[in-house]
Amino acid sequence: MKKSMLLACMLLISVILSACGSYQFKPELDIQVEDFTVTNQHNEQVSLADLKGKPWLAMFIFTSCTTICPPMTYNMTEIQKALKDKGLEDYQIVGFSVDPEIDHPQVLADYLNKFSPIDASKWQLFTGYQQAFIEEFAKNSFQSLVRKTVNSDQVTHMSRFYLVNADGTVVKDYNGSEDVPTETIVADMKALMQEK
Template identity: 70%
Template sequence: MKKKSVMLVLILTLSSILAACGSYKFEPEMNIEVQDFSVTNQNNEKVSLNDLKGKPWLAMFIFTNCNTICPPMTYNMTEVQKALKDKGLEDYQIVAFSVDPEVDKPEVLTNYLKTYSVPDASKWQLLTGYEQKYIEQFARKSFNSLVKNDPNSDQVVHMSSYYLVDADGMVVKDYDGTTDVPVETIVADMKALTK
């Protein structure tokens, strides 16, 4: 009798583990509408919010002259993209808004991206072509994110988060983009949103 009870517990445990593996449920943690925009990417092409709708995208705020968090954020995003590629995910974009648009002209952004081992550069939109004041307001309204010019240096203060935007242009989640990047969770969330 004891042997049957142990066996039953093992079967129930195994079946619950197997059930959990195939049933990841995406839970949105945010619900912020991205404001409409029409800006320029690293290829000097116009990109609007409408161009990004229809598939999920990962957003971040960076600048090429950054000497603190931007290099690890960009590197970590290439690691996220490798993981997405390994899982066969194709329907997504990576969008990086420059917080230093005066310096970050399209050719500067192109050169910046070339310094990283990007698995598929066609998925990246590095955006510029707006005023500093615009990106500060846009970041706050669309991502609840801080962007602030530092008047005492050539640096710009900004958040180190990645933001998950769904196919309808709603920010639904954010993640640490520097030290504890939850790559597996990001991949699972992207996979859930591309179904």
């Protein structure tokens, strides 16, 4: 009887604490994003310095992808809806094209429009670099694999979403193609916004 009463009290306390917003963000990664200058879907030059000052979610995609990129991009629009539902506005969403030879700015803009994000102004889809650059950049800045497939129009890359803090450090990553932990991502983004 005493044990069950104690368990009930502990459960009640944990529910109360979670309701009070006691979520504690815990970084799982500590990778400094290398400096870069790229071109976004509006044909504007963007550097790492332009992204600093607010947290951002990053992913690696390409517009002619026949597998994971469409669900990843859709999932990111769902995360954006969840952020909006929580009243969170001070963030950015970044997509690095892993097929820059094909993904020119207008191609990226057309691709994004297909997913009808609720606030496209927060999205930056990047191109304007060589294939060798994005493969090395993904490895060094995100510990992520990007590799152009020989004799194919497809590019091998990981289906992760990366959380980058306001200083340009990757602090966490998540599954981006299925079983996306949207609530956790939103809570982590909120924590980083409050840190800033």
